[in-house]
Amino acid sequence: MATSGTANTGSGGGASLWSDKPGSGGSGIVIVRYPYSGPGGSPYDTWAGSAVFTDDANGDGVANGLAWILGAAGPSDHVVLPAPGTETGFLTLHFARVPDQGPAKLYVEYSNDLSTWSTPVEIPAGSDTVGGDIEVVVIPASPPGVPNDDVTVKIPTSHASGAGKLFGRLMATEN
Numbered sequence: 001m002a003t004s005g006t007a008n009t010g011s012g013g014g015a016s017l018w019s020d021k022p023g024s025g026g027s028g029i030v031i032v033r034y035p036y037s038g039p040g041g042s043p044y045d046t047w048a049g050s051a052v053f054t055d056d057a058n059g060d061g062v063a064n065g066l067a068w069i070l071g072a073a074g075p076s077d078h079v080v081l082p083a084p085g086t087e088t089g090f091l092t093l094h095f096a097r098v099p100d101q102g103p104a105k106l107y108v109e110y111s112n113d114l115s116t117w118s119t120p121v122e123i124p125a126g127s128d129t130v131g132g133d134i135e136v137v138v139i140p141a142s143p144p145g146v147p148n149d150d151v152t153v154k155i156p157t158s159h160a161s162g163a164g165k166l167f168g169r170l171m172a173t174e175n
């Protein structure tokens with residue numbers, strides 16, 4: 001665990017640049033502020049170049065913006081989709097998430113018939129219960145070795161249909 005660090009807050013929009021310095025004492029929290037509105041733009045813009053957030057550059061069915069949040073290397077990269085799982089009492093979605101979304105937002109929705117979906121609930125930065133009863137567990141990124149957050153979203157099976165069907169999906173917005 002780094003005890004100190006230096007954030008790149010220069011004008012280049014250095015979303016991926018963060019360097020540790022060997023222990024110079026002090027403790028633990030580094031607050032990094034990126035120049036979202038400066039040259040280089042948001043973390044998404046830095047990743048995407050000219051690829052539009054809502055477009056699907058590689059035609060794999062996952063919009064560029066969502067692919068970025070889920071850790072894709074670039075707009076042409078096929079992202080690893082959330083892995084669904086069942087845990088007693090929950091439908092779970094497990095996925096990687098970039099640690100700095102900038103102004104972008106990630107939401108979860110659920111349905112028991114694939115027709116009517118719940119109101120989107122924003123997935124918070126850290127572990128929390130949101131939308132009344134959706135549990136979010138976040139293991140924060142620890143760059144450079146662990147570049148992305150490890151996120152598990154737990155949707156209670158109380159939202160399932162009488163036949164026991166329950167579906168979850170993610171949605172991203174740029175702002």
Ligand SMILES: [Ca+2]
Nearest residue numbers: 056058060062
């Ligand atoms: Ca895509």
